[in-house]
Amino acid sequence: GDSVYRYWTFNGRVPGPFIRVRVGDTVECYLRNAEDSWMAHNVDFHAATGPGGGAVLTTSMPGEEHAFRFKALNPGLYVYHCAVPPVAMHIAAGMYGLILVEPEDGLAPVDxxxxxxxxxxxxxxxxxxxxxxxxxxxxxxxxxxxxxxxxxxxxxxxxxxxxxxxxxxxxxxxxxxxxxxxxxxxxxxxxxxxxxxxxxxxxxxxxxxxxxxxxxxxxxxxxxxxxxxxxxxxxxxxxxxxxxxxxxxxxxxxxxxxxxxxx
Ligand SMILES: [Cu+2]
Missing domain, CATH: 2.60.40.420 (Cupredoxins -  blue copper proteins)
Known part of the structure:
Protein backbone atom coordinates (compact mmCIF):
# COMPACT_ATOMS: atom_id res chain seq x y z
CA GLY A 1 0.00 0.00 0.00
CA ASP A 2 0.89 3.65 -0.25
CA SER A 3 2.44 5.72 2.50
CA VAL A 4 0.31 8.80 3.18
CA TYR A 5 1.49 12.01 4.80
CA ARG A 6 -0.73 14.92 5.83
CA TYR A 7 0.95 18.03 4.41
CA TRP A 8 0.40 21.67 5.28
CA THR A 9 0.61 23.65 2.06
CA PHE A 10 0.63 26.95 0.21
CA ASN A 11 -2.30 26.70 -2.25
CA GLY A 12 -2.64 22.95 -1.86
CA ARG A 13 0.67 21.89 -3.37
CA VAL A 14 4.23 21.05 -2.39
CA PRO A 15 6.30 22.95 -3.25
CA GLY A 16 4.08 26.05 -3.23
CA PRO A 17 3.29 27.92 -6.46
CA PHE A 18 6.24 29.16 -8.52
CA ILE A 19 6.06 32.95 -8.38
CA ARG A 20 7.68 34.98 -11.15
CA VAL A 21 8.19 38.75 -10.94
CA ARG A 22 10.65 41.32 -12.28
CA VAL A 23 13.09 43.45 -10.35
CA GLY A 24 11.38 46.69 -9.33
CA ASP A 25 7.95 45.06 -9.19
CA THR A 26 5.83 45.55 -6.09
CA VAL A 27 4.56 42.16 -4.96
CA GLU A 28 1.22 42.03 -3.12
CA CYS A 29 0.75 38.90 -1.04
CA TYR A 30 -2.58 37.82 0.44
CA LEU A 31 -2.34 34.96 2.90
CA ARG A 32 -5.58 33.36 4.03
CA ASN A 33 -5.42 30.59 6.59
CA ALA A 34 -8.23 28.05 6.07
CA GLU A 35 -11.11 27.89 8.59
CA ASP A 36 -10.35 24.25 9.33
CA SER A 37 -6.62 24.85 9.76
CA TRP A 38 -5.07 23.60 12.99
CA MET A 39 -2.79 26.54 13.71
CA ALA A 40 -1.33 29.88 12.62
CA HIS A 41 0.66 30.21 9.39
CA ASN A 42 2.50 32.99 7.58
CA VAL A 43 5.03 33.50 4.79
CA ASP A 44 8.65 34.70 4.78
CA PHE A 45 9.88 35.67 1.30
CA HIS A 46 13.66 35.59 1.02
CA ALA A 47 13.13 37.95 -1.94
CA ALA A 48 11.71 40.64 0.35
CA THR A 49 13.71 43.34 2.12
CA GLY A 50 12.06 44.00 5.48
CA PRO A 51 11.64 42.32 8.89
CA GLY A 52 10.89 38.62 8.71
CA GLY A 53 10.40 38.81 4.95
CA GLY A 54 6.73 39.46 5.70
CA ALA A 55 6.30 36.77 8.36
CA VAL A 56 4.93 39.05 11.09
CA LEU A 57 2.68 40.99 8.73
CA THR A 58 1.12 37.82 7.32
CA THR A 59 0.71 35.74 10.49
CA SER A 60 -2.87 34.49 10.31
CA MET A 61 -4.88 32.38 12.72
CA PRO A 62 -7.34 29.86 11.24
CA GLY A 63 -9.96 31.78 9.25
CA GLU A 64 -7.91 35.00 9.12
CA GLU A 65 -6.41 36.76 6.11
CA HIS A 66 -3.51 39.20 6.13
CA ALA A 67 -1.76 40.98 3.30
CA PHE A 68 1.48 42.87 2.81
CA ARG A 69 3.53 44.20 -0.06
CA PHE A 70 7.22 44.34 -0.85
CA LYS A 71 9.29 45.80 -3.62
CA ALA A 72 11.54 43.22 -5.28
CA LEU A 73 14.89 45.02 -5.06
CA ASN A 74 17.30 42.21 -5.92
CA PRO A 75 17.11 39.84 -8.88
CA GLY A 76 17.54 36.15 -8.12
CA LEU A 77 15.75 32.92 -7.30
CA TYR A 78 14.53 32.89 -3.72
CA VAL A 79 12.93 30.48 -1.29
CA TYR A 80 9.75 31.39 0.54
CA HIS A 81 8.42 29.43 3.50
CA CYS A 82 6.16 29.54 6.52
CA ALA A 83 7.96 31.00 9.53
CA VAL A 84 5.60 30.22 12.39
CA PRO A 85 7.49 28.47 15.21
CA PRO A 86 8.59 25.76 15.27
CA VAL A 87 9.60 26.86 11.77
CA ALA A 88 11.35 23.58 10.94
CA MET A 89 8.07 21.76 11.55
CA HIS A 90 6.11 24.04 9.20
CA ILE A 91 8.73 23.62 6.49
CA ALA A 92 8.98 19.84 6.91
CA ALA A 93 5.18 19.81 6.69
CA GLY A 94 5.48 21.24 3.16
CA MET A 95 5.31 25.01 3.51
CA TYR A 96 8.01 26.14 1.07
CA GLY A 97 8.33 27.34 -2.52
CA LEU A 98 10.35 29.51 -4.91
CA ILE A 99 9.95 33.06 -6.21
CA LEU A 100 11.98 34.20 -9.22
CA VAL A 101 12.86 37.88 -9.45
CA GLU A 102 13.91 38.35 -13.05
CA PRO A 103 16.48 40.99 -13.94
CA GLU A 104 15.44 44.03 -16.00
CA ASP A 105 16.06 42.26 -19.31
CA GLY A 106 14.69 38.90 -18.17
CA LEU A 107 16.45 35.59 -18.45
CA ALA A 108 17.84 34.31 -21.74
CA PRO A 109 15.29 32.16 -23.57
CA VAL A 110 15.54 28.37 -23.24
CA ASP A 111 13.36 25.59 -24.64
CU1 LIG B 1 2.87 27.29 8.72
Whole structure:
Protein backbone atom coordinates (compact mmCIF):
# COMPACT_ATOMS: atom_id res chain seq x y z
CA GLY A 1 0.00 0.00 0.00
CA ASP A 2 0.89 3.65 -0.25
CA SER A 3 2.44 5.72 2.50
CA VAL A 4 0.31 8.80 3.18
CA TYR A 5 1.49 12.01 4.80
CA ARG A 6 -0.73 14.92 5.83
CA TYR A 7 0.95 18.03 4.41
CA TRP A 8 0.40 21.67 5.28
CA THR A 9 0.61 23.65 2.06
CA PHE A 10 0.63 26.95 0.21
CA ASN A 11 -2.30 26.70 -2.25
CA GLY A 12 -2.64 22.95 -1.86
CA ARG A 13 0.67 21.89 -3.37
CA VAL A 14 4.23 21.05 -2.39
CA PRO A 15 6.30 22.95 -3.25
CA GLY A 16 4.08 26.05 -3.23
CA PRO A 17 3.29 27.92 -6.46
CA PHE A 18 6.24 29.16 -8.52
CA ILE A 19 6.06 32.95 -8.38
CA ARG A 20 7.68 34.98 -11.15
CA VAL A 21 8.19 38.75 -10.94
CA ARG A 22 10.65 41.32 -12.28
CA VAL A 23 13.09 43.45 -10.35
CA GLY A 24 11.38 46.69 -9.33
CA ASP A 25 7.95 45.06 -9.19
CA THR A 26 5.83 45.55 -6.09
CA VAL A 27 4.56 42.16 -4.96
CA GLU A 28 1.22 42.03 -3.12
CA CYS A 29 0.75 38.90 -1.04
CA TYR A 30 -2.58 37.82 0.44
CA LEU A 31 -2.34 34.96 2.90
CA ARG A 32 -5.58 33.36 4.03
CA ASN A 33 -5.42 30.59 6.59
CA ALA A 34 -8.23 28.05 6.07
CA GLU A 35 -11.11 27.89 8.59
CA ASP A 36 -10.35 24.25 9.33
CA SER A 37 -6.62 24.85 9.76
CA TRP A 38 -5.07 23.60 12.99
CA MET A 39 -2.79 26.54 13.71
CA ALA A 40 -1.33 29.88 12.62
CA HIS A 41 0.66 30.21 9.39
CA ASN A 42 2.50 32.99 7.58
CA VAL A 43 5.03 33.50 4.79
CA ASP A 44 8.65 34.70 4.78
CA PHE A 45 9.88 35.67 1.30
CA HIS A 46 13.66 35.59 1.02
CA ALA A 47 13.13 37.95 -1.94
CA ALA A 48 11.71 40.64 0.35
CA THR A 49 13.71 43.34 2.12
CA GLY A 50 12.06 44.00 5.48
CA PRO A 51 11.64 42.32 8.89
CA GLY A 52 10.89 38.62 8.71
CA GLY A 53 10.40 38.81 4.95
CA GLY A 54 6.73 39.46 5.70
CA ALA A 55 6.30 36.77 8.36
CA VAL A 56 4.93 39.05 11.09
CA LEU A 57 2.68 40.99 8.73
CA THR A 58 1.12 37.82 7.32
CA THR A 59 0.71 35.74 10.49
CA SER A 60 -2.87 34.49 10.31
CA MET A 61 -4.88 32.38 12.72
CA PRO A 62 -7.34 29.86 11.24
CA GLY A 63 -9.96 31.78 9.25
CA GLU A 64 -7.91 35.00 9.12
CA GLU A 65 -6.41 36.76 6.11
CA HIS A 66 -3.51 39.20 6.13
CA ALA A 67 -1.76 40.98 3.30
CA PHE A 68 1.48 42.87 2.81
CA ARG A 69 3.53 44.20 -0.06
CA PHE A 70 7.22 44.34 -0.85
CA LYS A 71 9.29 45.80 -3.62
CA ALA A 72 11.54 43.22 -5.28
CA LEU A 73 14.89 45.02 -5.06
CA ASN A 74 17.30 42.21 -5.92
CA PRO A 75 17.11 39.84 -8.88
CA GLY A 76 17.54 36.15 -8.12
CA LEU A 77 15.75 32.92 -7.30
CA TYR A 78 14.53 32.89 -3.72
CA VAL A 79 12.93 30.48 -1.29
CA TYR A 80 9.75 31.39 0.54
CA HIS A 81 8.42 29.43 3.50
CA CYS A 82 6.16 29.54 6.52
CA ALA A 83 7.96 31.00 9.53
CA VAL A 84 5.60 30.22 12.39
CA PRO A 85 7.49 28.47 15.21
CA PRO A 86 8.59 25.76 15.27
CA VAL A 87 9.60 26.86 11.77
CA ALA A 88 11.35 23.58 10.94
CA MET A 89 8.07 21.76 11.55
CA HIS A 90 6.11 24.04 9.20
CA ILE A 91 8.73 23.62 6.49
CA ALA A 92 8.98 19.84 6.91
CA ALA A 93 5.18 19.81 6.69
CA GLY A 94 5.48 21.24 3.16
CA MET A 95 5.31 25.01 3.51
CA TYR A 96 8.01 26.14 1.07
CA GLY A 97 8.33 27.34 -2.52
CA LEU A 98 10.35 29.51 -4.91
CA ILE A 99 9.95 33.06 -6.21
CA LEU A 100 11.98 34.20 -9.22
CA VAL A 101 12.86 37.88 -9.45
CA GLU A 102 13.91 38.35 -13.05
CA PRO A 103 16.48 40.99 -13.94
CA GLU A 104 15.44 44.03 -16.00
CA ASP A 105 16.06 42.26 -19.31
CA GLY A 106 14.69 38.90 -18.17
CA LEU A 107 16.45 35.59 -18.45
CA ALA A 108 17.84 34.31 -21.74
CA PRO A 109 15.29 32.16 -23.57
CA VAL A 110 15.54 28.37 -23.24
CA ASP A 111 13.36 25.59 -24.64
CA UNK A 112 12.20 24.10 -21.34
CA UNK A 113 12.03 25.36 -17.77
CA UNK A 114 11.44 23.14 -14.74
CA UNK A 115 10.70 23.78 -11.07
CA UNK A 116 12.26 21.32 -8.63
CA UNK A 117 12.54 21.54 -4.86
CA UNK A 118 14.07 19.18 -2.35
CA UNK A 119 12.55 18.52 1.06
CA UNK A 120 12.62 16.15 4.00
CA UNK A 121 9.83 14.30 5.79
CA UNK A 122 10.13 13.17 9.41
CA UNK A 123 7.85 10.33 10.44
CA UNK A 124 7.57 7.98 13.41
CA UNK A 125 7.20 5.05 11.01
CA UNK A 126 10.27 3.80 9.10
CA UNK A 127 10.65 4.67 5.41
CA UNK A 128 8.13 2.85 3.24
CA UNK A 129 5.63 1.92 5.95
CA UNK A 130 2.17 1.81 4.36
CA UNK A 131 -0.76 3.80 5.70
CA UNK A 132 -1.19 7.22 7.29
CA UNK A 133 2.15 8.40 8.70
CA UNK A 134 2.68 10.23 11.98
CA UNK A 135 5.05 13.19 11.99
CA UNK A 136 7.99 12.84 14.37
CA UNK A 137 9.03 16.00 16.20
CA UNK A 138 11.84 14.06 17.87
CA UNK A 139 13.36 12.98 14.53
CA UNK A 140 12.89 16.52 13.22
CA UNK A 141 14.92 18.00 16.08
CA UNK A 142 17.55 15.30 15.68
CA UNK A 143 17.63 15.87 11.89
CA UNK A 144 16.86 12.23 11.10
CA UNK A 145 14.40 12.30 8.19
CA UNK A 146 12.79 9.09 6.98
CA UNK A 147 12.12 10.54 3.51
CA UNK A 148 13.92 12.86 1.12
CA UNK A 149 11.71 14.05 -1.73
CA UNK A 150 11.76 16.09 -4.91
CA UNK A 151 8.52 18.03 -5.37
CA UNK A 152 6.72 16.68 -2.36
CA UNK A 153 6.60 12.93 -2.63
CA UNK A 154 8.44 9.77 -3.55
CA UNK A 155 7.96 9.24 -7.27
CA UNK A 156 6.75 12.77 -8.02
CA UNK A 157 9.40 13.24 -10.74
CA UNK A 158 9.89 9.59 -11.66
CA UNK A 159 6.68 7.62 -12.26
CA UNK A 160 4.29 10.60 -11.97
CA UNK A 161 5.71 13.71 -13.65
CA UNK A 162 9.15 13.09 -15.17
CA UNK A 163 10.83 16.07 -16.83
CA UNK A 164 10.72 15.80 -20.63
CA UNK A 165 12.83 17.35 -23.36
CA UNK A 166 14.04 16.64 -26.89
CA UNK A 167 17.53 16.27 -28.30
CA UNK A 168 18.87 19.72 -29.17
CA UNK A 169 16.75 21.56 -26.60
CA UNK A 170 18.16 23.69 -23.83
CA UNK A 171 16.85 23.08 -20.34
CA UNK A 172 16.76 25.34 -17.29
CA UNK A 173 16.05 23.93 -13.85
CA UNK A 174 15.04 26.25 -11.02
CA UNK A 175 16.26 24.18 -8.11
CA UNK A 176 15.62 25.04 -4.48
CA UNK A 177 15.96 23.38 -1.12
CA UNK A 178 13.08 23.78 1.31
CA UNK A 179 14.78 21.40 3.68
CA UNK A 180 14.39 22.28 6.46
CA UNK A 181 17.84 20.92 7.30
CA UNK A 182 19.87 19.23 4.56
CA UNK A 183 22.14 20.82 1.95
CA UNK A 184 21.79 19.21 -1.47
CA UNK A 185 24.59 18.09 -3.77
CA UNK A 186 22.40 18.51 -6.85
CA UNK A 187 23.49 16.45 -9.85
CA UNK A 188 21.96 15.05 -13.02
CA UNK A 189 23.40 11.62 -13.80
CA UNK A 190 24.70 11.62 -17.39
CA UNK A 191 24.61 15.38 -17.88
CA UNK A 192 26.97 18.28 -17.27
CA UNK A 193 25.55 21.67 -16.35
CA UNK A 194 26.69 24.08 -19.09
CA UNK A 195 25.88 27.02 -16.82
CA UNK A 196 25.24 27.24 -13.08
CA UNK A 197 24.02 30.36 -11.35
CA UNK A 198 25.48 29.43 -8.01
CA UNK A 199 23.48 30.44 -4.96
CA UNK A 200 20.92 31.57 -7.56
CA UNK A 201 22.82 34.82 -8.11
CA UNK A 202 21.65 35.90 -11.55
CA UNK A 203 23.69 39.10 -11.52
CA UNK A 204 26.97 37.19 -11.17
CA UNK A 205 28.38 35.47 -14.25
CA UNK A 206 27.46 31.76 -14.26
CA UNK A 207 29.95 29.00 -13.62
CA UNK A 208 30.42 26.85 -16.72
CA UNK A 209 30.81 23.08 -17.07
CA UNK A 210 29.78 21.90 -13.62
CA UNK A 211 29.00 18.34 -12.46
CA UNK A 212 27.40 18.94 -9.05
CA UNK A 213 26.17 22.08 -7.33
CA UNK A 214 25.85 22.65 -3.60
CA UNK A 215 22.48 24.12 -2.68
CA UNK A 216 21.92 24.97 0.97
CA UNK A 217 18.68 24.67 2.84
CA UNK A 218 16.78 27.89 2.29
CA UNK A 219 18.74 28.46 -0.92
CA UNK A 220 18.51 27.83 -4.63
CA UNK A 221 20.47 27.51 -7.86
CA UNK A 222 19.67 27.81 -11.54
CA UNK A 223 21.25 25.24 -13.83
CA UNK A 224 21.13 25.18 -17.62
CA UNK A 225 22.27 22.61 -20.13
CA UNK A 226 21.66 21.39 -23.65
CA UNK A 227 20.25 17.92 -24.18
CA UNK A 228 22.59 16.33 -26.72
CA UNK A 229 21.90 12.62 -26.30
CA UNK A 230 18.54 10.85 -25.92
CA UNK A 231 17.68 8.65 -22.98
CA UNK A 232 16.77 8.72 -19.33
CA UNK A 233 18.74 10.95 -16.98
CA UNK A 234 18.37 10.88 -13.21
CA UNK A 235 18.17 13.94 -10.97
CA UNK A 236 19.77 13.21 -7.61
CA UNK A 237 21.30 14.64 -4.54
CA UNK A 238 24.75 13.05 -4.85
CA UNK A 239 24.63 12.31 -1.14
CA UNK A 240 23.20 9.11 -2.58
CA UNK A 241 21.98 7.44 0.58
CA UNK A 242 19.05 9.81 0.13
CA UNK A 243 18.12 8.09 -3.13
CA UNK A 244 17.21 5.07 -0.99
CA UNK A 245 14.85 7.32 0.96
CA UNK A 246 12.91 8.49 -2.08
CA UNK A 247 15.07 11.22 -3.62
CA UNK A 248 15.20 10.85 -7.42
CA UNK A 249 13.73 12.39 -10.55
CA UNK A 250 13.89 11.54 -14.25
CA UNK A 251 14.64 13.72 -17.22
CA UNK A 252 13.57 11.87 -20.36
CA UNK A 253 15.19 13.15 -23.54
CA UNK A 254 13.65 11.98 -26.80
CA UNK A 255 15.29 12.07 -30.20
CA UNK A 256 17.78 10.44 -32.51
CA UNK A 257 20.72 8.52 -31.12
CA UNK A 258 23.98 10.43 -31.34
CA UNK A 259 26.68 7.75 -31.76
CA UNK A 260 29.40 10.33 -32.35
CA UNK A 261 28.81 11.67 -28.80
CA UNK A 262 27.72 8.55 -26.92
CA UNK A 263 27.24 4.90 -27.76
CU1 LIG B 1 2.87 27.29 8.72
Missing amino acids: KEFYVMQGEIYTEEPFGTPGLLTESYDKLLNERPEYFVFNGHVGALTEHFPLKAKVGETVRIFFGVGGPNFTSSFHVIGEIFDRVYQAASITSPPLTDVQTVTVPSGGAAIVEFKCEVPGQYVLVDHALSRAERGLAGYLIVEGEEQPDIFG
